[in-house]
Amino acid sequence: MDRPVSFTLDFEDLRTDPTVQEERVGIVTDRILDRLRELGIRGTFFCVGELASRHPDLIRRVVADGHELGVHGLHHIPNDLLGAERFRSDNREAKTILSELAGTEVTLYRAPQYSLIPSTPWVPEILSELGFIASSSVLPARSPLYGWPGAPSNPFRWSSGLIELPSPVMKLGPVVVPFLGGTYLRLLPAALRRRGVRSADAETVLWTYCHPWEFDPDEKFYVYEHGGWLVSRSGWWNRKGMLKRVEATMSPVAGKPLGEIVASLGDLPTFDPLTSELTPASGHL
Ligand SMILES: [Zn+2]
Secondary structure, three states: OOOOOEEEEEOOOOOOOOOOOOHHHHHHHHHHHHHHHHOOOOEEEEEEEHHHHOHHHOOOOOHHHOOOOOOOOOOOHHHHHOOOHHHHHHHHHHHHHHHHHHHHOOOOOOOOOHOOOOOOOHHHHHHHHHOOOOOOOOOOOOOOOOOOOOOOOEEEEEOOOEEEEOOOOEEEEEEEOOEOOOHHHHHHHHHHHOOOHHOOOOOOOEEEEEOHHHHOOOOOOOOOOOOOOHHHHHHHOOOOOOOHHHHHHHOOOEEEOOOHHHHHHOOOOOOOOOOOOOOOHHHOO
């Protein structure tokens, strides 16, 4: 691609009945880690707390390989279903689990299914209260699942001080899509992804996100708990060759892990989650 794209993975397990369905997330993530090591790519792994506590050795390997850790909820329940109080206690627990495994404080967060939306405006405030520094949880577009149309598409600060790196998006006909994300990585032709990267605003932080199951063509089909049959079915499309597509997206040079990018950002505009008002960065007043 013409500009560096950072690698991020959402480490999650979507099985609806673990007593019947085989767990494959560990094997598949190990494979992904092997390839990243060969390529010399370091990324950011957003992990579901409960799943991380079941795979401590794998999470320690993620850290030992030089990747960053972030929190992806405690059980991968969308925030609007959790409510503010449970969001606070769940993410406090997930942060503790991951920080202990990392041996350092984990301060990055990504909402399950981009569920930082206008009806969950309390999320940034609680994340700041819990000691998080940055999030990559907003899809600034309409979406069949979760999105925040009208939210900025370049990095900004929430009123609480938390930094947000919104999902990179591009216009495809009448819709705006997160073109570097899992489903689009599996389905869009490479030429369109290249166009998206080339046409992205210079200030947009480009990151790709995917999930272990997307690299697993052998997993047996089931219907996700928080998605219907069609959404679930689309999760099985074109899993074969996923690793190659991700590699091509990050070639010739991959972007830095998100935490390192956040540390290098200057003044940012502030976005108020209650009013959707954007205040320019102080340097631009
Ligand atoms: Zn997720």
